[in-house]
Amino acid sequence: MVKHEITYGRHKIEYTLTRKNVSNINLNLKPNLLVEVSANHDVPIDKINQFVRKKASWILKNTEYFKKTLPETKFEREYISGETFKYLGRQYRLKVIESNEESVKCQRGFFNLFIEDKNDTVRKSQLVKSWYKEKSITVFNESLERIYKQIKKYDIERPKIVMRLMKARWGSCIENKKAILLNTELIDAPKFCIDYVILHELIHFKHRNHDEKFYNMMEALMPDWKRRKEILDLEVVKNL
Secondary structure, three states: OEEEEEEEOOEEEEEEEEEOOOOOOEEEEOOOOOEEEEEOOOOOHHHHHHHHHHOHHHHHHHHHHHHHHHHHHOOOOOOOOOOEEEEOOEEEEEEEEEOOOOEEEEEOOEEEEEEOOOOOHHHHHHHHHHHHHHHHHHHHHHHHHHHHHHHHHHOOOOOEEEEEOOOOOOEEEEHHHOEEEEEHHHHHOOHHHHHHHHHHHHHHOOOOOOOHHHHHHHHHHOOOHHHHHHHHHHHOOOOO
């Protein structure tokens, strides 16, 4: 991975270049504002710079979007009524309710947090995180079941789901363990975006690289995958 820079008007855009066995030049703007480019070893740097320059307007526009959104994720949660939480593409307001029976329920636009001591921030955090983990296990496996039906005819063994907080990606294919690793924060995304990530990683069991065969398979099985990816990257923003 090598750093390069292009000039666009008064702006300088820095990007990292990774050489891969791919047929297209691929560009990805991460929510942490890193611009990542991948291209085949045979593509000259001048052509890559020209490609990035053509994308410069889009890069600058979405960089501003991320800059406005990122600060919202940097505060420490207090778990008090009125805080917002995202779940499956929707925003919910937290409502803390004193109760002897502790639980979290998602109801009518609210996260209702029932807790014995409303001032116990540690316990409130534990309850909410436990709820998210339980929902993630269910939602991710339902998505895998749904998407795997499309792909099992390609002799791909059904993998297991593993979850972990990741800084730079939504998912990863762990071929030797027959597993798909998913970012825990993917639960914030709409279900159709979760389906896209899982299909993406399932195809990697068949085609390891992002080459023409990989993208042909994506297009055949999910023609609108680019739109789903765009929503995931631009609307489900996290400080990755």
